[in-house]
Amino acid sequence: MPTRDSEATGILNKQMLEFVAAWQGNAIAAARAAGYKNPKSSAEKLMNNEAIRAAIKEKQIAMSEESGRLFARELKFCRNDVLNRMWELANLPHEEKEKPSFETQLKAMQSLTEIFDNDITRTADLTRQFEGKTQAEMEFFATHGYFPEPGAKNGE
Numbered sequence: 001m002p003t004r005d006s007e008a009t010g011i012l013n014k015q016m017l018e019f020v021a022a023w024q025g026n027a028i029a030a031a032r033a034a035g036y037k038n039p040k041s042s043a044e045k046l047m048n049n050e051a052i053r054a055a056i057k058e059k060q061i062a063m064s065e066e067s068g069r070l071f072a073r074e075l076k077f078c079r080n081d082v083l084n085r086m087w088e089l090a091n092l093p094h095e096e097k098e099k100p101s102f103e104t105q106l107k108a109m110q111s112l113t114e115i116f117d118n119d120i121t122r123t124a125d126l127t128r129q130f131e132g133k134t135q136a137e138m139e140f141f142a143t144h145g146y147f148p149e150p151g152a153k154n155g156e
Contacts, residue, residue: 010051018047028086086112091143105142 006012012020015034027043036042046052086152089108130138133147140148 006051007049010054011056012051016046016052017055018050020052023056023059031036083112083115101137109142109145118131 006016015036018034019030019036023030027047028039031039031043031046035092086108090112092105129147130141133141137147
């Protein structure tokens with residue numbers, strides 16, 4: 001019975017399939033696990049086979065997708081949940097009993113700014129913006145995202 005040419009047909013024989021199944025980044029170890037008599041030379045030959053490389057690539061994609069699905073099942077939140085919580089922290093009224101510290105709100109605002117690629121890039125930049133500001137001006141900033149106009153009363 002003639003042997004198949006996997007290069008021409010793209011069909012792998014049993015030992016080649018075992019090689020792909022055993023492949024974890026080390027072709028020589030995979031060739032050894034698949035039972036090739038000379039793993040080093042077989043590994044080189046197998047890795048030059050387009051059908052083998054395609055099968056390994058397919059295996060990697062399948063493993064990556066499955067890993068992502070398993071990880072996603074463990075997460076009980078999504079990106080929007082995180083963004084919404086940071087937004088809530090940044091905008092909590094200062095009258096609430098169990099309010100976060102102003103620093104916590106500022107950190108939430110800074111994180112949102114970084115996520116959305118705004119101009120504030122360093123904590124030092126933020127700190128300089130607050131120099132000489134009153135507590136009322138900082139609370140106005142925390143609520144509105146900007147400082148009140150000079151001479152304007154808070155809340156106007």
